[in-house]
Amino acid sequence: MKKKSLVVFQYLIFSIPSFFVCQFIYQNFLMMRVSEYLFVIYNPENGDFWVSLAIILLLTFLMATVIYALIHSEIPKISFGVLAISYFVTLVFFLFFKSxxxxxxxxxxxxxxxxxxxxxxxxxxxxxxxxxxxxxxxxxxxxxxxxxxxxxxxxxxxxxxxxxxxxxxxxxxxxxxxxxxxxxxxxxxxxxxxxxxxxxx
Structure with a gap:
């Protein structure tokens, strides 16, 4: 239990700088591309920010996991599971539903x-x-x-x-x-x- 609490605490610490980095990357390089792919449900010009927030949070979680893994030479299994499911769901979408x-x-x-x-x-x-x-x-x-x-x-x-x-x-x-x-x-x-x-x- 103590180890799990320490892992959660480290994730929170890693997530703070990761969030700002991912927000910058998304807004400057990814947002317009994402809006092209998800135009049916997502329009940033109309103030639709929920999709953007979800993507930024997922990228933040990914970056925090990478930092944790590089420091400890391991990935928490639950983190790997979340990222694996997210990856394959988005992969299927981008391969078969974006066009x-x-x-x-x-x-x-x-x-x-x-x-x-x-x-x-x-x-x-x-x-x-x-x-x-x-x-x-x-x-x-x-x-x-x-x-x-x-x-x-x-x-x-x-x-x-x-x-x-x-x-x-x-x-x-x-x-x-x-x-x-x-x-x-x-x-x-x-x-x-x-x-x-x-x-x-």
Whole structure:
């Protein structure tokens, strides 16, 4: 009980600076992008702040968890559970519900370069970062893992195209797979490996 109280106290301490950092990042880099994705339920121009607050609080919780994990080389299991559920729910939304009714085809795997050159780097970064957690869960990279990962990404893009849920984009597949590889390489770092190893204890 004493340890749990100490964990909660540390989370509160870590959350204070994390909140202001996440608020700055959200307002300056993410808010307009989020409003494009959630336009049905979210309009910041009309003073609709509940969605923004929920996102900032979730990002704050994520940052506080990262700080705690880096200090203690472990993640509280309940924190991991909350973040895992939040991640997969938002991942499903962004993959299948943010572009309902649209359909397109892009077979250029390096189309993201033009996005960088035109100042749309946030979208490119998002496509990489959002798949890092999947790579963090991979203990060992093999041909089988690569085939499953690439096959799953092609399946996702195919569903987006055939069911009018977005664009079949080879550039997205390249970026998403890069995120998975990046997450795996992070997992290889000894401290991060210990953090995820603590979840088994």
């Amino acid at each position: 309902v009714g649209s359909q397109g085809l892009n077979l250029n795997p390096f189309s993201w370069i033009s996005q960088l050159l035109t100042g749309n780097g946030i979208e490119v970064l998002f496509n990489v970062i959002y798949f890092l957690p999947i790579g963090l869960l991979i203990k060992r990279f093999s041909i089988k893992v690569v085939m499953i990962a690439v096959g799953s990404l092609f399946l996702i893009e195919g569903c987006q195209y055939f069911f009018h849920l977005g664009i079949f984009d080879l550039g997205d597949i390249f970026l998403n797979f890069s995120g998975i590889v990046g997450g795996y390489l992070l997992r290889k770092e000894s401290k991060i490996n210990r953090i995820f190893g603590s979840l088994r204890s």
